[in-house]
Amino acid sequence: MDAALLRSVQAPLKQRYREDAESARVPARAEAQLNQARLSCRVVAEGREVEAGLHPAAGGDGSLACSADMLMQALAACAGVTLAAVATATGIALRSGRIIAEGEWDARGTLAVDRTAPIGLTEVRLTFELDTDADVAGLERLIATTERYCVILQTLRAPPRLAVVQRRVLV
Numbered sequence: 001m002d003a004a005l006l007r008s009v010q011a012p013l014k015q016r017y018r019e020d021a022e023s024a025r026v027p028a029r030a031e032a033q034l035n036q037a038r039l040s041c042r043v044v045a046e047g048r049e050v051e052a053g054l055h056p057a058a059g060g061d062g063s064l065a066c067s068a069d070m071l072m073q074a075l076a077a078c079a080g081v082t083l084a085a086v087a088t089a090t091g092i093a094l095r096s097g098r099i100i101a102e103g104e105w106d107a108r109g110t111l112a113v114d115r116t117a118p119i120g121l122t123e124v125r126l127t128f129e130l131d132t133d134a135d136v137a138g139l140e141r142l143i144a145t146t147e148r149y150c151v152i153l154q155t156l157r158a159p160p161r162l163a164v165v166q167r168r169v170l171v
Helices: 003-019 067-090 136-149 151-157
Strands: 032-035 040-045 048-053 094-105 121-132
Touching: 003 067, 048 067, 067 094, 067 121, 067 136, 067 151, 121 136, 136 151
Parallel strands: none
Antiparallel strands: 032 040, 040 048, 094 121
16 A cells, blocks of 8 residues: 555545544454363454463463463554554655564462562563664654554553453353
8 A cells, every 4th residue: 555545545534533533433342252161261353263371371381372462462463553554654665574562471470479579561662673764763753653653552551441340141
């Protein structure tokens, strides 16, 4: 896709969102089906199925997806798509690129070994490796703009209000 096509696709969307801000609110949803016997759950997204389970550091055998890795995959994917769109819109030619999202979590926290150990990712790094002839200033603008508009990155930087709801299913 070139810049002109990207603009032509996005122009009516931008106009609609200017005229009706509520129409710009896009729902995101995931659902997991439990498999208690395997201590896992199945997540279906866009017709693809992923089974997530315990990480080996928490007692898993490594055969199932790790939720922390899935979060890093979401970050890398969002940053990559955003970067590609920004590069296209600004005319920065990319021959190739790689976006690497990495994080760490402390298994002592999630396994209740040490109540003072944190639970969850405590550090996340996002690395951009780009093959381009763009100058340093252009690359800095590209990365800064990507950071600004990457939904997952911004969600991690400024966590949303979070609600946990419990429902009992009566059979």
